[in-house]
Amino acid sequence: xxxxxxxxxxxxxxxxxxxxxxxxxxxxxxxxxxxxxxxxxxxxxxxxxxxxxxxxxxxxxxxxxxxxxxxxxxxxxxxxxxxxxxxxxxxxxxxxxxxxxxxxxxxxxxxxxxxxxxxxxxxxxxxxxxxxxxxxxxxxxxxxxxxxxxxxxxxxxxxxxxxxxxxxxxxxxxxxxxxxxxxxxxxxxxxxxxxxxxxxxxxxxxxxxxxxxxxxxxxxxxxxxxxxxxxxxxxxxxxxxxxxxxxxxxxxxxxxxxxxxxxxxxxxxxxxxxxxxxxxxxx
Amino acid sequence: xxxxxxxxxxxxxxxxxxxxxxxxxxxxxxxxxxxxxxxxxxxxxxxxxxxxxxxxxxxxxxxxxxxxxxxxxxxxxxxxxxxxxxxxxxxxxxxxxxxxxxxxxxxxxxxxxxxxxxxxxxxxxxxxxxxxxxxxxxxxxxxxxxxxxxxxxxxxxxxxxxxxxxxxxxxxxxxxxxxxxxxxxxxxxxxxxxxxxxxxxxxxxxxxxxxxxxxxxxxxxxxxxxxxxxxxxxxxxxxxxxxxxxxxxxxxxxxxxxxxxxxxxx
Numbered sequence: 001x002x003x004x005x006x007x008x009x010x011x012x013x014x015x016x017x018x019x020x021x022x023x024x025x026x027x028x029x030x031x032x033x034x035x036x037x038x039x040x041x042x043x044x045x046x047x048x049x050x051x052x053x054x055x056x057x058x059x060x061x062x063x064x065x066x067x068x069x070x071x072x073x074x075x076x077x078x079x080x081x082x083x084x085x086x087x088x089x090x091x092x093x094x095x096x097x098x099x100x101x102x103x104x105x106x107x108x109x110x111x112x113x114x115x116x117x118x119x120x121x122x123x124x125x126x127x128x129x130x131x132x133x134x135x136x137x138x139x140x141x142x143x144x145x146x147x148x149x150x151x152x153x154x155x156x157x158x159x160x161x162x163x164x165x166x167x168x169x170x171x172x173x174x175x176x177x178x179x180x181x182x183x184x185x186x187x188x189x190x191x192x193x194x195x196x197x198x199x200x201x202x203x204x205x206x207x208x209x210x211x212x213x214x215x216x217x218x219x220x221x222x223x224x225x226x227x228x229x230x231x232x233x234x235x236x237x238x239x240x241x242x243x244x245x246x247x248x249x250x251x252x253x254x255x256x257x258x259x260x261x262x263x264x265x266x267x268x269x270x271x272x273x274x275x276x277x278x279x280x281x282x283x
Numbered sequence: 284x285x286x287x288x289x290x291x292x293x294x295x296x297x298x299x300x301x302x303x304x305x306x307x308x309x310x311x312x313x314x315x316x317x318x319x320x321x322x323x324x325x326x327x328x329x330x331x332x333x334x335x336x337x338x339x340x341x342x343x344x345x346x347x348x349x350x351x352x353x354x355x356x357x358x359x360x361x362x363x364x365x366x367x368x369x370x371x372x373x374x375x376x377x378x379x380x381x382x383x384x385x386x387x388x389x390x391x392x393x394x395x396x397x398x399x400x401x402x403x404x405x406x407x408x409x410x411x412x413x414x415x416x417x418x419x420x421x422x423x424x425x426x427x428x429x430x431x432x433x434x435x436x437x438x439x440x441x442x443x444x445x446x447x448x449x450x451x452x453x454x455x456x457x458x459x460x461x462x463x464x465x466x467x468x469x470x471x472x473x474x475x476x477x478x479x480x481x482x483x484x485x486x487x488x489x490x491x492x493x494x495x496x497x498x499x500x501x502x503x504x505x506x507x508x509x510x511x512x513x514x515x516x517x518x519x520x521x522x523x524x525x526x527x528x529x530x531x532x533x534x535x536x537x538x539x540x541x542x543x544x545x546x547x548x549x
Contacts, residue, residue: 105454109451158546
């Protein structure tokens with residue numbers, strides 16, 4: 001089984017479907033942040049990593065944050081989940097102020113971060129073990145997700161027996177198996193080859209169209225940001241602030257070759273221009 | 284990848300088993316050649332048995348005195364197991380404590396490093412006064428010898444766990460206890476295990492010396508007693524038995540490692 005077999009799978013969402021933001025019954029949470037700031041260390045050694053930034057993400061929206069390395073985009077993700085406390089500012093999830101880490105979330109990092117000593121399915125079932133939920137019911141959900149992500153047959157294999165793309169798929173299954181209201185992805189496809197990346201990008205989009213979780217997608221790839229998002233937030237170099245917001249008005253699901261849309265290159269160019277202006281690129 | 288998997292696996296196993304077999308074969312031939320040369324040289328120069336026994340002498344003695352030697356080998360093995368197990372049981376929680384609490388790292392760890400530099404056998408006479416001559420003192424010396432490598436590698440194991448794994452476990456709402464049992468300890472296991480491998484080597488090395496000075500049972504004690512009687516043959520038989528015990532422990536350790544962590548071969 002390789003990643004390309006995913007192309008044979010018929011998505012259960014009819015193709016050519018267009019979802020304007022927020023129109024479908026979204027199951028995601030809303031994220032509202034104000035004046036979010038992160039400073040690491042104190043005194044002389046203090047490093048102002050992020051902010052202040054404001055975020056206003058609607059339920060079920062797919063939002064990307066794009067910016068140069070070290071601009072604080074990953075920090076943003078940790079702050080809105082409460083996994084790291086902000087130095088200043090506040091976060092509201094579904095209108096409720098965030099005071100402690102929330103567990104209604106799924107996280108995917110650039111590295112799969114699967115546990116070597118657990119099989120693929122048991123890596124996903126870790127969610128059930130820790131949350132103390134019903135095993136049989138959870139296993140059903142995990143199996144369905146495995147089928148949906150083209151992982152059927154890989155259940156009892158260990159991470160080292162899987163390809164890079166499959167490991168990342170297992171990692172996505174682990175982030176979704178408990179039906180979270182928010183999916184947070186930190187450069188999830190950064191370590192994959194270009195072909196796998198395009199395929200997995202499409203599979204993620206299809207999955208999102210069905211479930212309509214709120215997704216916060218951190219990336220430094222313009223193609224991924226425009227190819228997946230409803231909205232792209234462009235971040236400056238550190239301390240990261242949001243310098244521009246671009247609404248991506250392209251039909252879904254989006255094609256493998258984004259160049260099919262003339263609008264795509266316009267969006268991409270806009271982001272390049274912003275980066276040039278910020279001094280991210282020096283040509 | 285799926286259909287090829289079993290084939291790949293079989294080939295891997297064959298390669299692994301094959302190289303293992305050939306290395307055993309070459310090793311055996313080398314040992315036999317050495318023993319043969321030894322036997323011929325001693326016969327040729329007519330070296331008396333009380334000065335240096337021939338392999339045929341001490342291997343025959345290993346067989347005729349097998350009950351005595353096996354009994355002492357058993358005590359030696361038991362001492363290794365006791366001392367080593369105590370070392371592991373103390374070292375792993377202590378490593379976690381030192382890594383988690385900054386004050387322990389600054390205060391306790393230097394003391395442990397200092398204690399480790401001290402020659403352990405010197406502590407033997409002190410322990411004899413406290414506990415009397417016997418396998419207990421030997422086990423305590425084995426503990427002191429095998430404890431430190433397990434501690435050091437467990438510390439780096441606990442430290443090197445990817446921080447982002449803790450974000451993931453917290454996103455699942457895991458308690459710190461769950462995070463430790465389900466994520467941190469198993470993730471640190473390869474490091475802990477490599478420390479345990481070194482610890483076992485130290486233990487089988489240390490146990491004979493510990494029995495020389497502080498025990499009234501075991502192969503070390505048997506060799507000292509044979510030395511008092513100028514029984515060269517039995518001393519050499521004891522040496523061979525000690526080597527066999529060491530081989531068994533090292534082999535068992537590698538096998539447990541491969542069984543617990545099949546991915547570590549890759």
